[in-house]
Amino acid sequence: MAQTAQPVEEKVTSMASSDHAKHIGILMFGLVLISYILMAADRYLFPVLAADIRKAFGFSLQNTGLLTTVFTLGLGVSGLPTGYLLARYSRKSILLLGIVIFSGATALTTVASGFLTMLICLAIQGAGMSMLATSLFALAANYFAANRAAAVGSVNVCYGLGGVVGPILAGFLRTTYGTWQVPMLAFGGFGFVIAVVILMFVRPWLTETQHAAGASAAQGGATSLRNRNTIVLTTLSIFYGLSVYGFLGLYPTFLRENQHYSPADAGTVISFFGFGSLVSIFGGWLGDRFSPKLVMSSCMVGIAVLGYLFFMPDFSMFEREVLSFLYGVIGSSDRKSTRLNSSHTDISRMPSSA
Numbered sequence: 001m002a003q004t005a006q007p008v009e010e011k012v013t014s015m016a017s018s019d020h021a022k023h024i025g026i027l028m029f030g031l032v033l034i035s036y037i038l039m040a041a042d043r044y045l046f047p048v049l050a051a052d053i054r055k056a057f058g059f060s061l062q063n064t065g066l067l068t069t070v071f072t073l074g075l076g077v078s079g080l081p082t083g084y085l086l087a088r089y090s091r092k093s094i095l096l097l098g099i100v101i102f103s104g105a106t107a108l109t110t111v112a113s114g115f116l117t118m119l120i121c122l123a124i125q126g127a128g129m130s131m132l133a134t135s136l137f138a139l140a141a142n143y144f145a146a147n148r149a150a151a152v153g154s155v156n157v158c159y160g161l162g163g164v165v166g167p168i169l170a171g172f173l174r175t176t177y178g179t180w181q182v183p184m185l186a187f188g189g190f191g192f193v194i195a196v197v198i199l200m201f202v203r204p205w206l207t208e209t210q211h212a213a214g215a216s217a218a219q220g221g222a223t224s225l226r227n228r229n230t231i232v233l234t235t236l237s238i239f240y241g242l243s244v245y246g247f248l249g250l251y252p253t254f255l256r257e258n259q260h261y262s263p264a265d266a267g268t269v270i271s272f273f274g275f276g277s278l279v280s281i282f283g284g285w286l287g288d289r290f291s292p293k294l295v296m297s298s299c300m301v302g303i304a305v306l307g308y309l310f311f312m313p314d315f316s317m318f319e320r321e322v323l324s325f326l327y328g329v330i331g332s333s334d335r336k337s338t339r340l341n342s343s344h345t346d347i348s349r350m351p352s353s354a
Helices: 008-016 019-057 061-069 071-077 079-086 091-111 115-143 145-177 181-201 228-257 263-277 281-289 292-309 317-342
Strands: none
Touching (some): 019 061, 019 091, 019 228, 071 115, 115 145, 263 317, 292 317
């Protein structure tokens, strides 16, 4: 009698557990991380080129600001659909779909006929980024179940690397070729290349591992979203998002139009935000050793002060690079502390009168 077929999930987990497979898995995970670096770099692309696009289309400053941040709308709206798709299809399929969507949307901005079509392309770009990011975090947390924090931390580091590479490369391509379309096409084309490479070389036993399914549930925490601490943390996240995306979206335009920086120089200044984001682990270290209230409130004050200093007209390029780096450090520390403590037992159990 033929032996009963082993379930697909069990086969995947079994294959992923061998020592040789673990080394191969790390290599494949590194390949997938390259796509996340590209996604982060792509995120910084439009802000660096916004001054050129604004001039080419005659967009107002308000419309340009909306275009630089509308990807967050696609990112948020696509969250639930992405979860639905991940429950029914493989992570690899959704990850590849996300890469193709945001890369295609990036390339299509070069043929946009006006504000509305540009807006749609950039919103769709955010939807693709949501698919990639959600799939990648699920992959990291499941395959590296024993070292989940380190795996997720490596993803965050790659976002910082993208923040360094993206503005510099965008500014270089714009300066070299004299047109904003070339960086868009280059980033979009590279995304399709990465998608093909992942399709060919990344195996399902990496992407579909279910090690985390048997992980113990977190202890403690609020029983409902309707509690003061959740509301406060959510509000802080909203203000942080308003500040950071306002900075990333319009500060390059300020540098180019008001300070007369070249595209390459503006990209270099913004890249120091990415350098600062690379030390996001610093925020976790602070949150572990000091009062979360103290860490988050101090970070928010620091962000407010830096937001004021950014637009002082007499700073040198070096001074602006230092400010951008500090914003990356403080902003990533605030974000890291907020994420960690939103699910921390002590925070969720703080009395509402505290």
